[in-house]
């Protein structure tokens with residue numbers, strides 16, 4: 209096993225829908241990361257209690273896996289938390305999540321403690337921080353929750369717009385947490401950013417939520433209107449995370465609004481695709 213791989217214990221699990229859940233694991237003392245980064249998480253199905261129960265009943269026909277499987281996972285929790293939190297999809301035939309969905313408190317996972325990724329606020333050197341737009345679909349919310357639990361984010365910006373898109377209200381996870389972020393973190397610094405939360409639900413009408421895809425909302429000006437601030441090449445940082453179709457189409461929409469990709473620290477747009 210690589211030196212970077214450590215065993216961590218599952219401490220809690222929250223099920224949002226049959227295909228979405230969150231969980232926390234113990235944090236190794238030496239593990240450091242920056243808000244927005246991801247790690248590689250590993251599961252060995254034979255280590256899960258669920259698997260052991262099936263094995264005890266001698267029915268291992270469809271769970272005959274005994275190899276470590278690793279996948280990239282963004283960290284939800286802040287760099288200062290004692291535990292590490294993750295937010296996961298369940299892909300029924302996915303090699304990793306078809307096993308991970310059976311996690312129980314007390315199970316052990318593997319954590320590669322080398323953090324990866326440049327979807328971090330430190331990447332922006334120009335323009336200087338003023339307005340931060342965080343645009344997520346589904347589990348792509350994860351890195352933004354980490355940033356929003358880091359006091360520096362609240363200190364550095366004037367406005368933070370969080371637009372978070374899901375198919376249904378049930379899939380819009382963490383809404384209560386998002387609604388308490390201003391109170392929980394914004395009150396701890398002088399001149400905190402103002403958080404503007406824009407929920408988007410695409411497959412059912414919901415009061416108080418927008419319903420179109422992010423690229424359309426941008427191109428029609430609806431998102432700026434809802435946020436009450438404008439996208440501006442000289443003052444805006446925009447981060448996109450989640451579904452690659454959303455990321456590509458939204459990136460193009462932003463470019464047509466004259467924003468530019470961030471390269472070597474300069475520019476407005478930074479992205480992370482989940483597949």
Ligand SMILES: Cc1cc2nc3c(=O)[nH]c(=O)nc-3n(C[C@H](O)[C@H](O)[C@H](O)COP(=O)(O)OP(=O)(O)OC[C@H]3O[C@@H](n4cnc5c(N)ncnc54)[C@H](O)[C@@H]3O)c2cc1C
Nearest residue numbers: 279280281282295296297299302303304305347350482483
């Ligand atoms: C940098 C990075 C960070 C990531 N962070 C997260 C995270 O925080 N939470 C998370 O759930 N996943 C995250 N992923 C995706 C994750 O690595 C796996 O793809 C996911 O856990 C599914 O694994 P699987 O083996 O079950 O299916 P895979 O074989 O990996 O994927 C099968 C298919 O499932 C779909 N899919 C994969 N991931 C997602 C997803 N998150 N939401 C919707 N559809 C998906 C795609 O169509 C994909 O082709 C991240 C990926 C990258 C590259």
